[in-house]
Amino acid sequence: MEQFYTIQGEGYNTGRAAYFIRLGGCDVGCVWCDVKESWPLDAHPRHALTDLVMAVTAHPGRNVVVTGGEPLMHELGPLTAALQQAGCQTWIETSGAYPLSGNWNWICVSPKKFKAPLPAVLAAAHELKIVVFNKSDFAWAEEHAAQVGPECRLYLQPEWSKADRMTPLIVEYVKANPRWQVSLQTHKYLDIP
Numbered sequence: 042m043e044q045f046y047t048i049q050g051e052g053y054n055t056g057r058a059a060y061f062i063r064l065g066g067c068d069v070g071c072v073w074c075d076v077k078e079s080w081p082l083d084a085h086p087r088h089a090l091t092d093l094v095m096a097v098t099a100h101p102g103r104n105v106v107v108t109g110g111e112p113l114m115h116e117l118g119p120l121t122a123a124l125q126q127a128g129c130q131t132w133i134e135t136s137g138a139y140p141l142s143g144n145w146n147w148i149c150v151s152p153k154k155f156k157a158p159l160p161a162v163l164a165a166a167h168e169l170k171i172v173v174f175n176k177s178d179f180a181w182a183e184e185h186a187a188q189v190g191p192e193c194r195l196y197l198q199p200e201w202s203k204a205d206r207m208t209p210l211i212v213e214y215v216k217a218n219p220r221w222q223v224s225l226q227t228h229k230y231l232d233i234p
């Protein structure tokens with residue numbers, strides 16, 4: 042759907058330069074999704090793998106975030122193979138609602154109430170990133186933390202339109218439950234893509 046070179050704004054890799062590949066198509070239906078224009082599966086141009094890799098390697102960074110839409114609606118083996126062959130680190134942002142494909146150096150799973158994550162994707166996560174939309178989401182976050190591996194990093198991220206109200210609750214929750222960390226959408230504060 043779009044591609045851009047920016048700074049990873051969220052989660053464990055916050056602050057690192059990364060090339061973003063945003064794939065079209067998502068049927069999860071989050072009411073607060075901040076990229077609803079990504080939802081149609083066939084409304085976006087298709088690009089040859091070699092062109093994508095050339096676009097990535099035209100920039101000095103070698104971290105690539107594959108996001109969407111829901112990127113796991115696509116078979117991602119060929120894309121990650123081509124990126125890794127070109128010396129890139131492959132990172133994914135996924136809801137976990139579809140089976141994992143591709144080879145990943147970093148897997149961020151952000152589960153959604155609207156379409157449950159698959160247990161196998163949660164088990165493979167390096168990072169669990171829960172969007173907090175209301176205060177019942179803390180208990181929901183713990184249910185998912187029980188399904189990831191022992192090394193998985195745990196993040197609570199305020200839903201953007203409710204950040205004023207949710208961020209103070211997240212701060213108090215993390216102080217009381219220090220296995221969790223705060224994740225902010227720092228690119229929105231920086232006003233960059």
Ligand SMILES: C[S@@+](CC[C@H](N)C(=O)[O-])C[C@H]1O[C@@H](n2cnc3c(N)ncnc32)[C@H](O)[C@@H]1O
Nearest residue numbers: 073074075109110111134135136151199200201
């Ligand atoms: C747009 S989604 C695309 C990847 C995948 N579909 C997913 O949801 O993980 C990228 C990240 O943005 C988060 N996100 C989307 N809308 C948000 C919002 N309004 N506030 C905070 N985070 C949001 C998602 O939870 C996810 O971690």
Ligand SMILES: Nc1nc2[nH]cc(C(=O)O)c2c(=O)[nH]1
Nearest residue numbers: 048049050051108134228234
């Ligand atoms: N800067 C920046 N960081 C991000 N991290 C995850 C994003 C996403 O939409 O997947 C995102 C995004 O859209 N921009």
Ligand code: SF4
Nearest residue numbers: 067069070071074110
């Ligand atoms: S799963 Fe991701 S892309 Fe799909 S609606 Fe939810 S936040 Fe948006």
Ligand SMILES: [Mg+2]
Nearest residue numbers: 075076108234
């Ligand atoms: Mg985003």
